[in-house]
Amino acid sequence: MTRTELIPAVARIASSVIGEGDLDITPETAFASVEGWDSLNHLHIVVGLEKAFGIRFADSARLQSATTVGDLLDMISSARKP
């Protein structure tokens, strides 16, 4: 899956966690700019992504420094590489 193909899945999981209807997100979208994407919801989104893709974000420093949807997409791509 490419980054573009991953976006709908990330949007679906984030929308279900935040509960604000369908989110319109792009790789450039900053978490801080999305209403309801706070630190607690961010945690649930990360857990939801790990479950959905069957992956584990192992690099905690990278996980901490993520600020945009694009950062999450990169981390998913890296974690899915064999």
Add this chain to the structure above:
Amino acid sequence: MQAILLALYWCAPDRIWQNRILLLGSLLFLFSLGKATAAILIVSTALEWAIALRLEKTETPRGRRAWLWGSLALNIGLLAILKFGRFFPSGETLFGSGSAWLKTLIPVGASFWTLQKMSLTLDVYFRRRHAEKDFFACLLFAGFFPTVLSGPIEASRNFLPQLEKKRAWDVRRFSEAIWLLALGAFLKAVIADNLSPVTEVLLKPGARGGSVLLGGYAYALQLYGDFAGYSYMARGIARAYGIDITQNFLAPFLTRNLSDFWKHWHASLTAFLNEYVFGPVSMRLRDRGTFGIVFAICATFLASGIWHGTGWLYVAYGGIHAAGISFLAMTRTWRKRMVTRFGKEGWYAIVCILVTFNWVVMSFLVFRSADLTAALAQLGALFRGGWGLSGVSVDWGTLGLSGLAVLWLQSRVLASRDVFWIFARPVWFRVAFYLVLGFLLTRFFAPPDRFIYFQF
């Protein structure tokens, strides 16, 4: 002094001179606070600057973590040595009860600038910014005079890039600075300082339930006026020099849950703790479900409580907020259903605002108390009743008008999500509003009290 510094600053030919003038002003201010404050800040900033540079050159994760822990040990250790002593039940410090020499050594605003300084290393560790090579830029960041006493706590990645280009004079930005200064002065000198004696009367030792409740409301307004007033003025002074710093206060008393409250109250501390305590702890424990979340919340508010002060009183203050936010985290699904059923506005929203405000007031009663025994006595009075106010001299005028003024100002901020809402209004409104502020400042200027947060 400020006028001369400001004039020199805006006449400076380039960014280097602008930075030098700001640094000179900051150093003069620091030394006016005391040689110990200035010396500790300069030396500890030099160490932080060196650590950040070494951390950036280190490739291995283990080595990077070692430098990070070095920085944490340095900063937390410094604060612990200077502040922790009163944890002992006897009230003695680590250095014994007669530690007058220690009091002279405790740097003013250390809790604020220590966290700010830590971000020099933290931002490099989390790769949010490169290590700053210019030591004097780091020193200006750590000791920036508008924020050094009581924040807002700024991240280096927000502040340092502003020093890399010349700040250009902008009339609009200068008008915003004036607005922030006027608003801050009003909140401090008219609201907070007039409410101070009202609070004293209502919360005197032995006060009964009604008096404590009303006193809690008065203190909430006073604390808001005091700290938000300071923060607005600090931001206004920084803006007069073309420097943007974090908005520390929005509309805290109109928020619908505690989690939102902390995004509107002392937002810079919340952001710091969220980023460096709640985030790492909750992520590490993300497989542990609700336990992991509640543990991370407790760790965050324990850190917040201890940051505020050295004693069990502040642990209790943090504990009240930890309990409230843990409850929110555990009832997340239920609350979502309630919003779906009753809507975001209307009576459900009003109930949420009232519950949040009263929970916050309860925590402020603890925050204000001299010790845990006094705090428990006042909280106990709330549950023992005695709601009548006979024999209590309440200044209803000051309390009522202050409450209305604060609620109206916060509703304006909430409606536009911005403290600069006034600039969207017609010129006549702005002129009239400034005249009213000016009148209130001259007519109701109260003898100034020390800013409450200066003690931290």
